[in-house]
Amino acid sequence: MHRNGQWEWTLAPGVAPSPRYQHAAVFVGARLHVSGGVLRGGRMIDAEATVAVLDTAAGVWLDRNGQVTSARGSKGQVDQDPSFELMRRCRHGAASVGIRIYVHGGLRGDVLLDDFLVAENSTFQSDISSSLSATQQSSTPRFSYAARPPSGSEPALSLSEGLRLDENSMEKLTEASAAEAEVASSVWRAAQLDSTSLDEEPSASDGSSPTVETTSDGPETEGDVRLHPRAVVVAKETVGSLGGMVRQLSLDQFQNESRRMVPMNNSDVPQPTKKFTRQKSPQGLHKKVISALLRPRNWKPPGNRKFFLDSYEVGELCYAAEQIFMHEQTVLQLKAPIKVFGDLHGQFGDLMRLFDEYGFPSTAGDITYIDYLFLGDYVDRGQHSLETITLLLALKIEYPENFHLIRGNHEAADINALFGFRLECIERMGESDGIWAWTRFNQLFNHLPLAALIENKIICMHGGIGRSISTVEQIEKIERPITMDAGSLVLMDLLWSDPTENDSIEGLRxxxxxxGLVTFGPDRVTEFCKKNKLQLIIRAHECVMDGFERFAQGQLITLFSATNYCGTANNAGAILVVGRGLVIVPKLIHPLPPPILSPENSPEHSGDDAWMQELNIQRPPTPTRGRPQPDFDRSSLAYI
Structure with missing residues (x-):
């Protein structure tokens, strides 16, 4: 694959023993083993050509007689060796584990096979490092089969029998393998010499050629963090032939990437001090939540707005998650691969869409081989903050080592009392239970970790580094639980600060x-990364039109996962997938079109729209950056 994301296919070297289809192919080391298959017209492959090996290190095809120099037709000499006859089959399954190849079933003519074959290979010596000893060790695979043949077919062979090679053939293969390895070794040594000569050229120059000096305070690493040149995008349409279509776009095609939203602030609201006693957590409560809510493909907003958990269950869920957060570090130490999510703001439907399109945290999904990290702002604004936060907490309880949450600025009582979460709790759980649950959630929020390090090269946070954060240690020293009013300037910058509008605006503004809040320029980002031996900052906190935005020449990425923020922004949502090689791939979803059903036929949609409209009137959403902004009274909450 080229660095620009394009794939280039080339023909394999050498000559394949026979054309075929409906065959099986597996790798053992650097060798591709092709078995069985049929020719045009459905004729079975000749016995002598049923097994062929492509040595990718040496660039040649091999069979039992050594290197293949010409393709064999369908009328070659039939080998009577029953081992070859066993492999005359098509549509069979094959897999390799270690040095063994396992083959099962398939068809031979109109006979359905139910046998099970095992082929054991000796260690291959085609590696460059072992080229000098290739003449002393056989590089030929040794096959032995354990078979249960179908009735009426040939008898099974014992493990000691199998694909036998005469001494002549063994010598030929040994000589061929040694020659191939020697050639490969020569090529490798030549490449090393070329590389060395290239490295020595600058020192031998007359000084007119510019030299680039690279300094790094960090330790040498295997690979650098880099953003993949293409993003994965899902089509807007949910029905028809384009529904679910996924394509890749070059990052250069995202014209709105640099369009952020001008942010908002709010008035101070006293932090509730009511405490609650804990009862024993009921078994399986988090599994009940996962079973009810983790439905990426078929989740629909409930027609009845009443929430399915009562206040007691909310309290027990919060307690169980809180115990996990209390034992975690303030700055999480995470490994790749990992998926990173930005602001969700109660838009549970977008969370389900992202799970549906790009994998979800379940043993039936991808949690067994990739972790999850969410950057805060789980509640407020959207209509389903309760579903969002309860599912995330339940998943944290189910997968504490693989599912990670850090705190956003809306995970604070004085903020989410104004922007919808408190109102949703009261509306959907009743006033008494709703206020109880809302208070308990906010007590939990005070325990959330505040940042995360991925492979000690990428730092993830909700807001930014502001004016006060110079080292990661400053964040690590913040003691939890902590409230916003008791927090330091470091906590305020961490959750509230933003980058400047573009790379040309440096310093603090x-x-x-x-x-009391600031924006920080690209110079601050570069200085912070260099001082802490980091290569990238991933943060959320701001709505951006394409779901992600690069800043400081790619050293900082803003991520936002909720689409059509507040029902007015029409922005895309995105996640970032950090691979094992620290290559980061943005994956996007676009806003859904308006529902076809009318409010008369769908009362619940009407209620949701009324909720959003009323909240937008009371707390106007952030306007898209670049558009004319209304001249709000700067002392009003609407302006903030």
């Missing part, structure tokens, strides 16, 4: 969110 006042933040439009409100007094």
């Amino acid at each position: 006042p933040n439009a969110r409100g007094p």
Whole structure:
């Protein structure tokens, strides 16, 4: 694959022993083993050509007689060796584990096979490192079969029998393998010499050629963090031939990437101090939540807005998750591969869409081989904050080592009391239970970790580094549980600060969110990364039109996962997939079109729309950056 994301296919070297289809192919080391198959017209492959090996290290095809120099037709000499006859089959399954190849079933003519074959290979010596000893060790695979043949077919062979090679053939293969390995070794040594000569050229120059000096305070690493040149995008349409279509777009095609939203602020609201006693957590409560809510393909908003958990269950769920957060570090130490999510803001439907399109945390999904990290702002604004936060907590309980949550600025009582979460709790759980649950959630929020390090090269946070954060240690020293009013300037910058509008604005500037908040320039990002031996900052906190935005020449990425924020922004949502090689791939979803059903036929949609419209009137959403903004009273909550 080229660095620009394009794939280039080339023909395999050498000559294949026979054309075929409906065959099986597996790798053992650097060798591709092709078995069985049929020719045009459905004729079975000749016995002598049923097994062929492509040595990718040496670039040649091999069979029992050594290197293949010409393709064999369908009328070659039939080998009477029953081992070859066993492999005359098509549509069979094959897999390799270690040095063994396992073959099962398939068809031979109109006979359905139910036998099970095992082929054991000796160690291959085609590696460059072992080229000098290739003449002393056989590089030929040794096959032995354990078979249960169908009735009426040939008898099974014992493990000691099998694909026998005469001494002549063994010598030929040994000589061929040694020659191939020697050629490969020569090529490798030549490449090493070329590389060395290239490295020595600058020092031998007359000084007119510019030299680049690279300094790094960090230890040498295997690979650098880099953003993949293409993003994965899902089509907007949910029905028809384009529904679910996925394509890749070059990052250069995202014209709105640099369009962020001018942020908002809010008034201070006293933190509730009511405490609650704990009862023993009921068994399986988090599994009940996962079973009810983790439905990526078929989740639909409930027609009845009443929430399915009562306040007691909310309290027990919060307690179980809180115990996990209390034992975690303030700055999480995570490994790749991992998927990173930005702001969700109660838009549970978008979370389900992202899970559906790009994998979800379940043993039936991808949690066994990739971790999850969410960057905060789980509640407020959207209509389903309760579903969002309860499912995330349940998944944290189910997969504590693989599912990670850090805190956003909306995970604070004085904020989510104003922007929808408190109102949703009261509306959907009743006033008494709703206030109880809302308070308990906010007690939990005070225990959330505040940042995460991925492979000690990428730092993830909700807001930014602001004016006060110079080292990761400053974040690690913040003691939890902590409230916003008791927090330091470091906590305020961590959850509230933003990058400046573009790379040309450096230093520190006042933040439009409100007094006391700042924006930081690309120079601050570069300085922070260099001092902490980091290569990238991933943060959330701001709505961006394409779901992600690069800043500081790619050293910082803003991520936002909720689409059509507040029902007005029409922005895409995105996640970032950090691979094992620290290559980061953005994956996007676009806003869904308006529902076809009318409010008369779908009362619940009407209620949701009324909820959003009323909240937008009371707390106007952030306008898209670049558009004219209304001249709000700067002291009003609407402006903030």
